[in-house]
Every structure is written in C-alpha cells, then in structure tokens.
Amino acid sequence: MSAATGSDSGVGAALTPPPDVASPVRHPDAPAPGTLLGAHYDQCFGCGEGQLHGLHLEARAGEGVTVTAEFTVRPAHQGAPGLAHGGVLALALDETLGSLNWLLRVIAVTGRLETDFVRPVPVGATLHLEARCTGVAGRKIYGSAVGRIGGSDGPVAVRADSVFIEVKLEHFTKNGRPQEIKAALADPDQVKVARAFEVNP
Numbered sequence: 001m002s003a004a005t006g007s008d009s010g011v012g013a014a015l016t017p018p019p020d021v022a023s024p025v026r027h028p029d030a031p032a033p034g035t036l037l038g039a040h041y042d043q044c045f046g047c048g049e050g051q052l053h054g055l056h057l058e059a060r061a062g063e064g065v066t067v068t069a070e071f072t073v074r075p076a077h078q079g080a081p082g083l084a085h086g087g088v089l090a091l092a093l094d095e096t097l098g099s100l101n102w103l104l105r106v107i108a109v110t111g112r113l114e115t116d117f118v119r120p121v122p123v124g125a126t127l128h129l130e131a132r133c134t135g136v137a138g139r140k141i142y143g144s145a146v147g148r149i150g151g152s153d154g155p156v157a158v159r160a161d162s163v164f165i166e167v168k169l170e171h172f173t174k175n176g177r178p179q180e181i182k183a184a185l186a187d188p189d190q191v192k193v194a195r196a197f198e199v200n201p
C-alpha cells in the first residue's frame with residue numbers, strides 16, 4: 001500500500017459534513033456576539049501576546065457559532081519578498097477556526113485543514129477572517145473559513161475547510177511539555193486556564 005493510501009494519510013476523511021450532521025449548538029455561556037475573545041494562551045503563535053513574531057490574531061464572537069478575526073501581516077511573516085508565507089496564512093485560518101470551539105465549549109484540535117490560496121497577501125495587509133461551524137458529528141467538528149483583504153467585504157484571498165476532533169484535557173497533559181502545562185494550570189485566573197485548554201470551566 002502506498003503512503004498516500006495508508007490509514008495514517010487522512011485520505012478519505014471528508015471535509016464535507018455528513019448529510020445527517022447535527023447543527024452546532026452555541027453554548028449558553030458563550031461570549032455575546034461582538035465580544036473580543038482575547039488570546040486563548042499567551043504563548044500561542046496564532047493569538048498569544050507573548051509571542052514576539054506571532055500573528056497576534058484577534059478573534060471576536062459572532063452570531064450562532066461564527067467568529068470574525070483580523071491579522072495584519074508583518075515583515076516576520078514573509079515567504080516571498082513582501083508577501084505573506086502560505087503557512088502563516090493557513091495558521092491564521094486554523095486559529096480562527098479553532099476559536100469556534102470556545103463558542104461550543106469543547107476542547108478540540110485540528111485534524112484536517114484544507115486551504116485554498118486565492119490571492120497573494122502583501123506585508124502590511126490586514127486579513128479579515130470569518131469562520132463558521134458547519135456541523136458536529138460525534139467528536140468531529142466541521143468548519144469553514146475565508147480571509148479577505150482590503151476590508152471585511154474585500155476579495156477573498158484565502159479560504160479553508162476543517163475538521164477539528166474533540167479531545168480530553170489529557171491530550172495536552174500527556175503530550176505537552178510538562179513545564180508549560182504546569183504553568184498554564186497554575187494560573188489563578190480559572191477562565192484563562194479554561195481558555196488555554198478550551199475547556200468547559
């Protein structure tokens with residue numbers, strides 16, 4: 001069997017929700033639409049303020065299970081001269097899609113992320129992102145996101161479909177480096193602890 005068809009390849013794990021998929025249910029304690037969600041973890045490369053060259057992406061709760069986010073491309077994010085690296089743009093989509101889990105109040109990690117790069121994104125541009133949860137099937141959380149440039153109604157530069165997989169807290173405590181796990185759990189602000197692991201407080 002070739003690597004591309006092996007059981008670890010992810011091939012066949014469709015990004016389209018099954019026809020009988022359950023509609024996502026916004027958690028009753030989810031932040032009101034318009035609320036800035038803030039960094040889920042200070043050291044997150046996507047949203048953390050403690051990461052000098054990180055994206056510092058700012059996500060806001062939307063209606064239902066949707067979020068909007070903004071990220072301004074800085075010189076540290078280049079791939080080609082003057083243009084954002086594709087991996088950085090995929091990260092912006094991943095991070096925005098991951099923020100949906102806070103509205104569902106589940107802990108989940110990215111299982112699959114398929115990205116279309118539609119237009120080049122220059123340094124200095126702000127990417128306006130919108131993500132929505134398209135369904136929940138067991139532990140699988142389906143999502144879709146777009147990123148626009150030139151304004152929130154500007155042309156689409158990137159888009160992605162994703163499947164996040166719900167995990168237990170042990171996913172992090174067993175696999176993460178102990179010093180960071182210990183520090184995150186020791187934070188006296190329990191909302192911060194909950195957010196660091198995107199867990200129901």
Ligand SMILES: CCCCCCCCCCCCCC(=O)SCCNC(=O)CCNC(=O)[C@H](O)C(C)(C)COP(=O)(O)OP(=O)(O)OC[C@H]1O[C@@H](n2cnc3c(N)ncnc32)[C@H](O)[C@@H]1OP(=O)(O)O
Pocket residue numbers: 010013014040041094095098099108109110111112138139140163165167172176180181184195196197198
């Ligand atoms: C301090 C640190 C804080 C961190 C906070 C994080 C918050 C997040 C913030 C956001 C930050 C940004 C986000 C990040 O950067 S998250 C970081 C990047 N992601 C990861 O590191 C995940 C690594 N992968 C794994 O750990 C495992 O493979 C997981 C946990 C995903 C599944 O292994 P597990 O053994 O548990 O699952 P299972 O085999 O029983 O399958 C269960 C179901 O799932 C389906 N399935 C499985 N894999 C895939 C796949 N790839 N595509 C599609 N579907 C898949 C599977 O078919 C089955 O479906 P069904 O048969 O039930 O229908």
